[in-house]
Amino acid sequence: MITVSDTTAITTLLKAGQEGLLQKLFGSVIVPQAVWDELSVFHPRLPGFLFRQSVSARMQRLPGTELLGLGEVEAIQLAKEISANLLVTDDRKARTAASGLGIRCAGVLAVLLDAKTKGHLHSVRAAIEEIEKKGGLYLSNSVKNEAVKFAGEQ
Secondary structure, rough: OOOOEEEHHHHHHHHOOOOHHHHHHHHEEEEEEEHHHHHHHOOOOOOOOOOOOOOOOOOOOOOOOOOOHHHHHHHHHHHHHHHEEEEEEHHHHHHHHHHOOOOOHHHHHHHHHHHOOOOOOOOHHHHHHHHHHHHHOOOOHHHHHHHHHHHHOO
């Protein structure tokens, strides 16, 4: 599966010590140069399953990406250019733009649910708590409750 990610999803999982889930689920994750640069500012050592790939038209924006940050723009462009199976992003505007371009998207919560389904995670509830505490991700109670219910951990 060809997977591209923006900065937020990776940095959230890195801060929470859950980045290994990406490798277990996808093998490798491809990021554009802008995302690599953003990650490198806060994380001096990046995991070996992350691979950097430049987009062909670096400063050209696709329709619907005009109001997004450079990392999101390049992640969407790269996903489109290499026909990625999945773009991992928690940015609502980025998901809307990517979906409009025919790119399948998932956020960190979907990664956690997939990891639980495939036996890589014991508890979605515990992972959410860890990611909120250490990773800085905010989720509403209704979203958390729905994810826990979906994971069968009521």
